[in-house]
Amino acid sequence: MASSDFKVSISEQSVAEVEKTFSPSLQHGADLRFHGVVRDQEDDKIITGIDYSCYQDMAAAELQKIVDQMQSEHPDHLAHIHHRIGFVAAGDASILIRVQTAHSQAAFDLSREYLRRIKQTVPIWKKPIFA
Amino acid sequence: MASSDFKVSISEQSVAEVEKTFSPSLQHGADLRFHGVVRDQEDDKIITGIDYSCYQDMAAAELQKIVDQMQSEHPDHLAHIHHRIGFVAAGDASILIRVQTAHSQAAFDLSREYLRRIKQTVPIWKKPIFA
Numbered sequence: 697m698a699s700s701d702f703k704v705s706i707s708e709q710s711v712a713e714v715e716k717t718f719s720p721s722l723q724h725g726a727d728l729r730f731h732g733v734v735r736d737q738e739d740d741k742i743i744t745g746i747d748y749s750c751y752q753d754m755a756a757a758e759l760q761k762i763v764d765q766m767q768s769e770h771p772d773h774l775a776h777i778h779h780r781i782g783f784v785a786a787g788d789a790s791i792l793i794r795v796q797t798a799h800s801q802a803a804f805d806l807s808r809e810y811l812r813r814i815k816q817t818v819p820i821w822k823k824p825i826f827a
Numbered sequence: 828m829a830s831s832d833f834k835v836s837i838s839e840q841s842v843a844e845v846e847k848t849f850s851p852s853l854q855h856g857a858d859l860r861f862h863g864v865v866r867d868q869e870d871d872k873i874i875t876g877i878d879y880s881c882y883q884d885m886a887a888a889e890l891q892k893i894v895d896q897m898q899s900e901h902p903d904h905l906a907h908i909h910h911r912i913g914f915v916a917a918g919d920a921s922i923l924i925r926v927q928t929a930h931s932q933a934a935f936d937l938s939r940e941y942l943r944r945i946k947q948t949v950p951i952w953k954k955p956i957f958a
Binding site: 728731787801 | 851853855861865867917927931934935938939942
């Protein structure tokens, strides 16, 4: 499986724009897309959105490490992780985790595991913008 | 929660077109979209796609029943289920299950449960079209 099937991106591009670039697969019956969406509250205060920032090379390297590990542990899937940076308005997605597998069960398991690892180690900072 | 937040559709409309109609939510941090994709093989033979058919009222009623039950069991989520009918080419999605929840864990659990119930009871027939 080509490593180009495992993609990582960190940019100001919206999740909707990134999804437009997705190509279909004829071998994977499950295509699961987790969107992590900015909510309009933080600590019970209304916010207009969240400003995300990071050292891009460092965050991308950490994301890539997760993807490489997952690929070696579970070779039979494809994945694309996109994290948006800059201001993300409430209601918009800040992260997209796309996992493609032959069958549905594995897609749910792998997507959840990607999310767990990303939350644990990827250094991206959040600054809530209060209304 | 308005019942209009729980939507069921069965039509020839593609999953991509249905997704374009989705509106964001400010209260739900997880927006999980399961795409069930037609693969290019059936019983080890190459297919160009699958022709889906159903008695539309009957299938829609069954889908609605699942959604109503899930809504009463788990009131804190939103869901939209779309099943495509007619010819669906290999690589295209025949079903979309969208689940929105406050937190990610519930989204994975509910999406998986929707899929399980739909596979069990919704009467939609599949006719593979061999290449």
